[in-house]
Amino acid sequence: MDLTILILQGIIVAATPLVFAAIGELVVERAGVLNLGIEGMMILGAIAGFAVTYDTGSFLAGVIAAAFAGAIAxxxxxxxxxxxxxxxxxxxxxxxxxxxxxxxxxGQAYSGASTDALDAIHIYLLSDIPIIGPLLFSHDPLVYLSIILVVGVSWFLNKTRAGLILRAVGDNHDAAHAIGYSVVGVRMMALIFGGMCAGIGGAYLSLVQTPLWVENMTAGRGWIALAIVVFAAWRPGWALLGAYLFGGVTVIQLHIQGFGVDIDAQLLSMLPYIVTIVVLVVISRDKIRAKLNAPACLGKPFFGSS
Amino acid sequence: MIEHTLLHISGITKRFPGVLANDRVGFSIAPGEIHALVGENGAGKSTLVKIIYGVMHPDAGEMHFGGAPYAPARPSEARAHGVGMVFQHFSLFESLSVAENVALGMNKEAVGENLDQQIIEVSESYGLPLDPTRLIGSLSVGERQRVEIVRCLLQNPRLLIMDEPTSVLTPQEVEILFKTLRQLSSEGCSILYISHKLDEIRVLCDRATVLRGGKVVGECDPTRETARSIAEMMIGGALELPEPQKPDLGEERLTVTGLSKESDDPFGVNLDKISFAVRAGEILGVAGVAGNGQVELMEVLIGEVLSDNDTIKIDGMAVGHTNPTQRRERGMCSVPEERLGHGAVPDMSLWENTILSARSHKGMENNGILDLGVAQGFGREIVDEFDVKAAGIASVASSLSGGNLQKFIVGREILQTPTILIILQPTWGVDAAAAADIHRSLQDLAKGGAAILVISQDLDELMLISTNFAVISEGKLSDPLPTGSISIEEIGLLMGGVHSSAGKEVA
Known part of the structure; x- marks a missing residue:
């Protein structure tokens, strides 16, 4: 039982950086911009978060620095x-x-250094419930923040006027401009939000998951986040699911290796990537649905006239 | 004077690099007046209405609205004053619902609690029923226009600007629209109406302002003019219209039998057992409301989408499996609907754009090496023959106005003297004089023995130039009939989907 809870907690820790990066990119793509630089924004967030926390001793300062670094990028x-x-x-x-x-x-100066991991918040009473308590109510604040973000983004996109404008800009930027919305303004704000999310996602790696600084520690997670956005058909709830799927397979394959199952470790390490790609291909097999969901102006340049 | 004027503009000037789009333009509109704005392509109509709607800002001049100075910095300010606009290329969002689209086009303060209910009420009281929950992508063109109009009406406009509203409608839909506009006018709302269809202006409008080269060259009462006299005011000279032809038809050049194809596009149309033939010397016109399979039919015919091999034959040869280049080599040329991005590469110069489709016919290629001199010469030939207004053959395609680029693309295909020409919307957005030129060159091409398929939403155009006539509706094609054996009303019914058995009785 304890092992199961341990694995499940591990999955949450592995998935959270992806949740951050994916939800940020989802908003960016909904506005019609394709930012392939998530990996770069994540790693900048990772080092900024680590360096500031290491130097000041404050996690909050580190997380803010990470968001700031991502936003600048x-x-x-x-x-x-x-x-x-x-x-x-x-x-x-x-x-x-x-x-x-x-x-x-x-990061040269911080190579090999480490900080204390971010403390979990044990929610009063709720965290004492067996199984559910440690699983749902005993995490570090960033895990809660990531979930709040997903719910918030979903609400923003579907229920608010600003969210409607953002989707409109992604669907037809010429029409949005003709009606009088600032296409570039909306996209800039979406990009900055995406950058902040990716930065915090990176900081989660260097402050919670490891917690130390290693060069290239994002190890392709930015690309996975991009794939998750597509796999999720640009829907926040599905992006959360995708992140947890990838995180889940990552952690489970580690435990399989730990049990000494007779499969090459290299093959097992490939598993999360393969599973994610296969799921992606299966889900996006329906060409018509994929087209319907994709923001029609994704990646297209906008030339406004004035 | 002021109380009899809703909008008064004077001295409006707007300069773009190399062009004076509006040169001291001035006119006024009375409350409840339906005022037409007419002029050739590039006369400055679109620029002027964009200035009135706050999308662009004038370099000089002033406007008064309801007696007060009026200078909208952005469309939301224009809307707050009570100015609404229905765009030529609809400003709608395909993946969003009707209600969401309406909300986006209204100012934040104007969006009420019960938008869905409001949409239903307003749309029904003006005879334009709409379901607020449907996605735009699933609506017909006529319904899309309703969304634009209802969006304006919900804001109780005092001035409604309409840019080419009828170019995409069936005759019946045009009548409904005119009824709505007259109702609005009787309620005191003024309408600024832009159109190339001069007959409609004569029926609908109280007054007309004529623009040429960015200047106001005249004002008239359209009910007292003929379409021809207005057109001649626009071009400042005599208008030569093409004469209907009665050609001798030769062999079948393009034969289509039992062509069916499912569309890849979620909002696309499936082609359903289409059969027809076009003979040498024939111009077959295909009418239909936009979005009934015209684009899909074109794509299959020219080889952008493949079909069963035997369903399409060029001069008796099955070509369903061949690609566009192979079909070009067999003598088939084409003009697509979308000019930028499909008919021409926006960022390439005009002469570079000739290489795309004319490279083999015009001998621009020699063992894989391009002869640029030939391409430039051909570019110059097109610009001269079709009177394309451009700074030169080195200007990029996207810098031309829509009508001029259309002339260039049509010219590029016609001057290759194809044996089969497939052409979509040959005169979309092209002014009367240029349209007459294009029509004449199509007739000349047919006279030379080519088979021409014209797919258009402009019925007058099809009645004028085509020898035979068919209607496409929901992916089905009616049996072709000789033009003249069928009335505009019957065609309107066919376009609305009443199907081809009716056509047979007429034959």
Missing amino acids: ALLFGVLTQVLMANQVATGLALTIFGLGIAALW
Whole structure:
């Protein structure tokens, strides 16, 4: 029983960074922008969060720094692609490479250092309930924040006027402009939100999951987050599910390795990626549904006239 | 004077790089007046209404609305004043519902608690019923226009601007629209009406302002003019209209039998057992309301989408499995509906765009190496022959106005002297004089022995140039009939989906 709870808690820890990164990118893509630089924004968040927490001793300062670092990177992406009309795909790739490089440089001084892990919040009484208590009510604040974000984004997109405008911009930016909405403004705000989420997701790796700084510690999670957004057909609830699916397979395969099952460790390590890709292919098999859900202006440049 | 004027504009000037779009334009609209704005492509109509609606800002000049100075910085300010606009290319969002689209086009303060109920009430009181929960993507073009109009009506407009509202409607839908507009006008709402269809303006409008080259060149009472006299005011010269032709038909060049195809697009139309033939010298016109399979039919015919091999034959050869280049080599040319991105590459120059479709016919390619001189020469030939207004053949396609780019694309295909030409919306957004030129060159091409398929929503155009005539509705094609054996009313019914058995009786 204890082992099951341990595994389930492990899954939550493995999934949370992906939840952050994916929900941020989901909002960005709903506004019609394809930001392939999540990996770069995550790693910048990871080093910024770690460095600030290490130097100041404050987790809160670290998390804020991580969000800030992600937002700065997203702002850079936004200025390049939305104002200077650079190609989104190329700029996103460049942002990833740039982020990994800067983070490695900045992290040189922190190599091998470690901090204390972020304390869990034990919710009064509820956390004492057997099984459910440790599973649902004894996590660090960022886990709760990630869930609140998913619910909040879902509410924002479907229930608010601002969310409607954001979806409209992603669906038909020329029409949105003609009616009088600021396409670039909406996209910039979406990008900054996405950058902050990716930054916090990265900080979760270096502050909670490990907690130490290792170069390239995001290990492709930014790309997985991108895949999750597509697999989720741009719906927040499904993105949460996708993140937990990937996190789940990651943790379970580790435990299978631990039990000494006679399968090559390399093959098991591949499992989360393979499962995610297979699920993605199966889900998006229906061409018509995929087209219906995808933001129609995704990745297209917007040239406004005034 | 002021109390008899709702909108008064004077001296409006707007300059774009290289073009003076509006040059000291001035006119006024009275309350309840239906005022037409007419002019050739590039005369500056769209720029002017965008200024009135606050999308663009004038370099000079002033406007008064209801007696007070009026200078909207953005569309929401124009809407707050009571100015509504129905766009030529609808400003709608396909994946959103009717109610969401309406809400987006209204100012925040104006969106009430019970929007769905309001939509139903307003749409029914003006004879334009709408279901607020449906997705735009699933609506017909006529219904989409209703959404735009209802969106404006919900804000109790004092001035409604309509840019080319009838180009996509069936004759019956046009009548409903006119009834709505007259009702609005009788309630005191003014309407600024832009259209290339001069007959409609004569029926509907109280006054007309004529623009040419960005300047006001005249004002008239359209009920006292003929379509021809208004057109001549627009172009500042005599108008030559094409004459109907009675050609001798030759061999079948394009034969289509039992063509069915499911669409990949969630909002697309499935083609359903389409059969027809086009003979040498024939112009077959296909009418239909947009979104009834026209684009899908075109894609299959020109090879962008493959079909069963035997369903399409060029000069007796089955070509259903061949790609667009192979079909071009057999003499088939085409003009798609979408100019930018389908008919031409927006960021490429005009002469580079000739290479895309004319490379083999015009001998631009030699062992895989392009002869750019030939391409440039061909570009110049098109610009001269079809009177394309552009800075030069090095201008990029996206810098041309819609009508001029259309002339270029049509010219590029016609000058390759194809044996089969498939052409969608040949004169969409093209002014009267240029449309007459395009129609004449299509007739000349047919006279030379080509088989031409014209797919258009403009019935007058089809009645004028086609030898035979069919209607596409929900992916089905009626049996082709000789033009003239069928009345506009019957065609309207066919377009609305009353199917081809009715057509047979007429034959």
